[in-house]
């Protein structure tokens with residue numbers, strides 16, 4: 001009888017280019033397991049949109065495993081406790097897993113390693129986070145030199161194929177039922193727009209990747225235009241590990257044109273992991289302390305403004321379009337993420353951590369490292385950062401990046417406004433009655449933010 005081993009799956013929900021799966025197959029009969037653990041991440045338990053994604057991704061993974069003679073075992077609880085229970089029930093001699101870098105996953109890996117024989121493998125990034133170092137062996141803090149050094153190690157290894165067969169244990173342990181986990185919203189069901197936009201799972205990831213490969217050469221020309229589908233929309237698939245960074249790299253690297261700009265964005269994803277390795281509490285703590293005393297607005301009026309921002313009712317069409325796209329589909333265009341984040345932080349003078357939280361709950365690609373790095377970059381609090389005093393002007397950004405059709409799509413009250421008036425209907429004198437007036441004027445907001453920055457020094 002072959003010994004069995006556990007394959008502990010987390011954000012690596014795929015069969016192709018899955019080094020932990022390959023190692024497990026070499027080691028014995030494989031018991032793939034996903035543990036829903038809301039205790040270990042605490043503040044960072046998965047948000048609503050991510051849970052929707054997870055449900056469908058696990059369903060798809062189970063089907064793919066069954067086609068290979070295997071299946072997915074589901075358990076709920078603290079990872080090390082549940083894995084130890086499973087090892088005892090099945091006699092599994094080892095646990096194979098892909099390594100993850102969120103601080104709670106690092107803690108969980110330490111806890112598992114205390115109880116069981118844990119073999120961690122690298123496989124979700126272009127290079128193992130922490131492996132790209134400066135001349136003196138330190139970690140990079142700034143993206144550009146990090147990317148230069150990372151690029152010198154590339155291309156990443158050729159991705160491995162889906163194994164032909166996965167050997168099964170003689171007896172399968174019991175599994176929870178996915179439906180009992182209640183990952184999908186019911187009352188109310190806010191996810192109807194998600195299904196129209198996304199196909200979670202490995203197949204959906206590959207379909208999206210192939211579709212993008214056809215226009216990857218024009219990435220730089222179109223990626224900043226919210227009205228055009230110019231970027232890959234691979235972020236949730238990459239986040240959940242339904243496709244690896246190496247697979248994406250090899251699928252597009254020879255596209256020519258401006259594909260190098262796209263590859264550098266994949267580099268940003270690696271960079272975010274380097275940052276959270278060095279600063280594990282980057283999601284809640286400023287990377288630089290110079291703005292620790294910034295007088296963020298609090299109280300009733302700030303709360304009302306936060307709610308208007310969340311609901312896409314600020315009176316700034318580009319901001320409102322982005323926030324409504326986020327709510328409806330669980331995703332927002334990158335340029336608009338920058339505009340909406342800057343608006344919350346600088347125009348409304350609300351602490352970036354409140355925006356980080358909202359994105360954490362609403363994004364299907366909510367990713368601890370990428371979310372924190374980008375919020376802190378926008379806030380000017382990060383270790384590699386924009387300056388706080390560089391304030392984005394949404395009403396300039398909107399026509400500059402030709403966002404008219406995007407606004408008309410996501411803000412139905414403005415759908416009938418033709419031409420450039422849609423960027424600022426209030427100024428053009430055609431604001432429909434149902435659409436709010438600006439929550440604050442741009443100049444007034446800018447002066448308030450600059451004054452707050454002066455006071456903080």
Ligand SMILES: Cc1cc2nc3c(=O)[nH]c(=O)nc-3n(C[C@H](O)[C@H](O)[C@H](O)COP(=O)(O)OP(=O)(O)OC[C@H]3O[C@@H](n4cnc5c(N)ncnc54)[C@H](O)[C@@H]3O)c2cc1C
Pocket residue numbers: 223231232233234235236238239262265266267268269272332333334335337338341359363365366367368370371372374375378
């Ligand atoms: C305030 C704010 C919060 C963000 N939060 C997240 C988040 O939680 N999760 C997330 O994956 N991205 C986040 N981003 C980064 C970026 O907006 C998304 O990765 C991108 O919009 C995803 O769309 P795409 O797949 O079409 O990207 P593409 O432009 O096609 O890029 C390809 C891939 O590169 C990676 N990538 C691209 N831009 C960045 C970036 N700036 N930082 C890190 N990785 C990047 C993503 O994995 C993306 O799928 C955030 C950006 C901002 C400004």
